Amino acid sequence: MTALAIDIGGTKFAVALVHPDGTMTRRAELPVGPDPVATLASLVRDTAVADLTGVGIGSAGPIDSVAGTVSPVNIPSWRDFPLVDTVRELLAGLPGPRGVPVALAGDGQCMALGEWWRGGHGGSGSRVMLGIVVSTGVGGGLVLDGVPYLGPTGNAGHIGHISVDPRGEPCPCGAVGCLETVASGPSMVRWALANGWTCPAAHPDAKALAADAARGVLPAQRAFQRTADALASAILTTAALFDVDDVVIGGGVAAAGETLLAPLRQAVAKQAGLGFLRRLTVERTSLERDAGLYGAAALVLPSEERTPHRGT
Numbered sequence: 001m002t003a004l005a006i007d008i009g010g011t012k013f014a015v016a017l018v019h020p021d022g023t024m025t026r027r028a029e030l031p032v033g034p035d036p037v038a039t040l041a042s043l044v045r046d047t048a049v050a051d052l053t054g055v056g057i058g059s060a061g062p063i064d065s066v067a068g069t070v071s072p073v074n075i076p077s078w079r080d081f082p083l084v085d086t087v088r089e090l091l092a093g094l095p096g097p098r099g100v101p102v103a104l105a106g107d108g109q110c111m112a113l114g115e116w117w118r119g120g121h122g123g124s125g126s127r128v129m130l131g132i133v134v135s136t137g138v139g140g141g142l143v144l145d146g147v148p149y150l151g152p153t154g155n156a157g158h159i160g161h162i163s164v165d166p167r168g169e170p171c172p173c174g175a176v177g178c179l180e181t182v183a184s185g186p187s188m189v190r191w192a193l194a195n196g197w198t199c200p201a202a203h204p205d206a207k208a209l210a211a212d213a214a215r216g217v218l219p220a221q222r223a224f225q226r227t228a229d230a231l232a233s234a235i236l237t238t239a240a241l242f243d244v245d246d247v248v249i250g251g252g253v254a255a256a257g258e259t260l261l262a263p264l265r266q267a268v269a270k271q272a273g274l275g276f277l278r279r280l281t282v283e284r285t286s287l288e289r290d291a292g293l294y295g296a297a298a299l300v301l302p303s304e305e306r307t308p309h310r311g312t
């Protein structure tokens with residue numbers, strides 16, 4: 001069996017072939033560019049092989065898994081874009097791999113599933129895993145007993161839009177005080193600049209903020225503390241509902257490593273009440289961007305065919 005995995009991000013598309021034993025070959029990525037369909041076509045054409053058995057797609061949301069459409073916030077020309085049909089048409093134009101199953105899930109859900117499979121969480125006995133992507137937005141996904149929980153519309157795991165402050169800022173989604181209004185990279189930078197941070201770089205971003213926080217610059221540290229508190233609140237809300245074993249955090253903001261993880265673990269310990277909430281672990285992704293590709297592939301590689309992985 002060979003799955004073609006496709007990761008549709010807001011700024012880059014990535015593809016790879018993934019096999020049930022966890023090997024990944026022909027990995028390639030390209031910037032989205034001015035013509036996203038042409039970029040996708042070029043990647044699929046150069047990567048697909050004749051003996052493909054399925055195609056798994058993880059996409060930035062919102063998505064509609066029933067209609068097979070996506071509306072990634074950072075790709076304005078794709079609104080209710082028929083991604084599944086487009087991939088089917090691309091494959092139909094190639095020798096060999098036509099008529100194979102094409103599955104679509106959110107990028108956060110694929111990240112969680114990829115971590116569960118290849119990050120070793122499933123192999124080490126995690127039954128309920130929450131994956132969170134903290135980047136320009138905040139997304140996530142749940143894996144329950146090895147199965148990604150996608151929900152009837154495919155949107156389960158939207159942890160970025162759990163409210164962490166009912167009196168907080170309005171969120172572009174229409175709600176108030178969403179986790180994303182505090183913890184996304186742009187939200188953190190905006191808050192830090194409004195609270196005394198002077199960015200040493202020409203373009204203030206989460207990376208520069210993380211570097212300053214690691215150096216002990218106070219407004220930058222406070223921005224990370226604020227994000228850690230909000231993330232802890234959303235994590236514990238989810239854990240109270242689903243009895244979560246492990247939380248894995250990926251995305252650009254999580255690249256700050258212990259600058260984010262240390263205050264986050266402290267905030268979880270401080271906010272957790274009930275005993276079962278105190279046992280959850282919080283780690284950074286071990287697979288980086290490949291988590292999403294592994295998870296996308298796992299959508300179409302049956303779990304009984306996949307080799308479990310115990311991590312490193």
Ligand SMILES: [Zn+2]
Pocket residue numbers: 160161171172173174175176178180
């Ligand atoms: Zn929201």
